[in-house]
Amino acid sequence: MERFDTMLEAAELAATLCGSWSFATSNDRYDVKGLLVLAETSDNENPIDEDSFYAVSPAGAIGLCEDGEDIDWLFLSDNAPNEDLPLTYGSVPQMKFCPKCGLPVVSGSQFCGKCGCELK
Numbered sequence: 001m002e003r004f005d006t007m008l009e010a011a012e013l014a015a016t017l018c019g020s021w022s023f024a025t026s027n028d029r030y031d032v033k034g035l036l037v038l039a040e041t042s043d044n045e046n047p048i049d050e051d052s053f054y055a056v057s058p059a060g061a062i063g064l065c066e067d068g069e070d071i072d073w074l075f076l077s078d079n080a081p082n083e084d085l086p087l088t089y090g091s092v093p094q095m096k097f098c099p100k101c102g103l104p105v106v107s108g109s110q111f112c113g114k115c116g117c118e119l120k
């Protein structure tokens with residue numbers, strides 16, 4: 001997934017993926033024009049801080065990630081209303097391998113569970 005600093009950039013990409021959206025927490029619906037207007041207004045009135053970014057799903061849903069981790073999906077794509085949206089930006093597990101014995105290790109662990117080698 002790409003990251004966007006403004007909702008307008010995210011909306012412009014999403015507009016190439018689908019043609020209408022529903023707002024996640026209400027029944028409001030948006031077409032391309034409505035989404036772009038809303039995005040521009042949001043960027044002007046409520047810009048996100050530098051730790052935050054917008055993400056666009058493969059079907060065109062738009063989410064806001066405020067801490068680099070959890071994604072708040074704001075606009076759901078009408079193309080795929082039941083799309084399986086990731087809840088965190090880093091939710092695709094990163095497989096790592098022990099540099100000493102070569103076995104796969106759990107991401108984030110400090111030592112290899114097999115040989116005890118320290119992982120960096």
Ligand SMILES: [Zn+2]
Nearest residue numbers: 098101112115
């Ligand atoms: Zn090891």
